[in-house]
Amino acid sequence: xxxxxxxxIVAVIIAILIIAGIIYKNSKTxxxxxxxxxxxxxxxxxxxSNTRNIVENSIETNNNNTTNGNSNxxxxxxxxKLNSGYEMPLNGIGTYSLTGNTCYDAxxxxxxxxxxxxxxxxxxxxxxxxxxxxxxxxxPREEIFIITKLYPNQFDEPEKAIEMAFEKLNVDYIDMMxxxxxxxxxxxxxxxxxxxVKQGKIRxxxxxxxxxxxxxxxxPQIDIMPSLVQNEIHPYYQENDVIPYIQSKGIVVQGWxxxxxxxxxxxxxSDSTIVEIANNHNVTAAQVILRWNLQKGVVxxxxxxxxxxxKENTEIYDFELTNDEMKKINSLNRDEKHDWx
Numbered sequence: 001x002x003x004x005x006x007x008x009i010v011a012v013i014i015a016i017l018i019i020a021g022i023i024y025k026n027s028k029t030x031x032x033x034x035x036x037x038x039x040x041x042x043x044x045x046x047x048x049s050n051t052r053n054i055v056e057n058s059i060e061t062n063n064n065n066t067t068n069g070n071s072n073x074x075x076x077x078x079x080x081k082l083n084s085g086y087e088m089p090l091n092g093i094g095t096y097s098l099t100g101n102t103c104y105d106a107x108x109x110x111x112x113x114x115x116x117x118x119x120x121x122x123x124x125x126x127x128x129x130x131x132x133x134x135x136x137x138x139x140p141r142e143e144i145f146i147i148t149k150l151y152p153n154q155f156d157e158p159e160k161a162i163e164m165a166f167e168k169l170n171v172d173y174i175d176m177m178x179x180x181x182x183x184x185x186x187x188x189x190x191x192x193x194x195x196x197v198k199q200g201k202i203r204x205x206x207x208x209x210x211x212x213x214x215x216x217x218x219x220p221q222i223d224i225m226p227s228l229v230q231n232e233i234h235p236y237y238q239e240n241d242v243i244p245y246i247q248s249k250g251i252v253v254q255g256w257x258x259x260x261x262x263x264x265x266x267x268x269x270s271d272s273t274i275v276e277i278a279n280n281h282n283v284t285a286a287q288v289i290l291r292w293n294l295q296k297g298v299v300x301x302x303x304x305x306x307x308x309x310x311k312e313n314t315e316i317y318d319f320e321l322t323n324d325e326m327k328k329i330n331s332l333n334r335d336e337k338h339d340w341x
Contacts, residue, residue: 070297082227084204092117094303106305107133119301121149127168147176152183158192181209230254238333254299261338
């Protein structure tokens with residue numbers, strides 16, 4: 001064979017091998033989702049497609065209007081039916097930053113004002129005061145819905161943490177227990193809560209500060225679907241993609257920081273759009289924000305130690321925001337998160 005031809009053939013073979021190596025390397029370094037999806041839309045799981053369609057439709061509904069973002073919301077009984085079968089009030093009181101006698105007094109006022117949903121957590125250091133206020137009230141235990149949370153530093157020994165919550169609250173059962181936010185051994189902690197559900201000691205379980213990515217990774221690893229996901233939600237941080245995604249899975253959404261949280265409450269309650277809508281209904285800006293949440297299908301747990309504010313926060317069922325008013329508040333979204341969770 002001619003020497004020049006032989007050299008040419010060898011060069012072509014080497015070039016082919018180099019190109020093949022580059023292609024193989026690129027295919028291995030593609031993101032997992034890109035490799036899985038490829039260019040063939042038929043490879044997408046039908047359930048994921050259905051969920052995406054539901055979410056897209058829900059986002060459009062949430063952005064345009066909704067008089068009730070969750071069909072399970074009952075505005076006559078002021079409750080929502082959870083996927084666990086239990087009823088939960090649509091509005092309650094959050095107790096973050098309430099401690100000692102301040103917490104005890106706030107819960108007493110809340111119960112006397114008709115509040116029946118109380119949100120607490122191990123990290124709030126107020127479970128004992130809440131348990132004592134409930135015991136000292138004239139409200140039957142079965143009428144009160146208690147939510148508490150395990151913190152990530154408890155995930156290593158979840159059974160011990162759960163028993164501590166029972167001891168501090170001084171109750172025979174807990175209505176809802178959440179994981180406070182993602183952390184090492186969160187699946188282990190959740191599975192411990194599942195055991196208590198099966199024993200009848202915890203009635204419903206859920207998550208706090210879990211978003212789409214976190215839920216996609218977490219849900220396949222557990223047995224009992226969360227009944228609730230509790231996240232930061234207010235007019236400046238509306239979670240218009242997260243809320244419908246959670247609701248599409250039959251999970252109820254609950255919002256903390258409905259008034260924007262520390263350092264932001266004054267600005268939000270003074271927002272000219274919200275104040276104008278409040279004046280139209282002869283209510284307060286706070287009541288408009290809480291009603292907006294309810295009509296988006298979000299349970300509300302505003303925190304306060306002020307007796308007047310606690311009572312005011314319950315008076316959100318005698319008026320309804322119009323489609324146009326809902327759109328105006330929806331337009332205030334800045335995707336402005338006010339806490340790190």
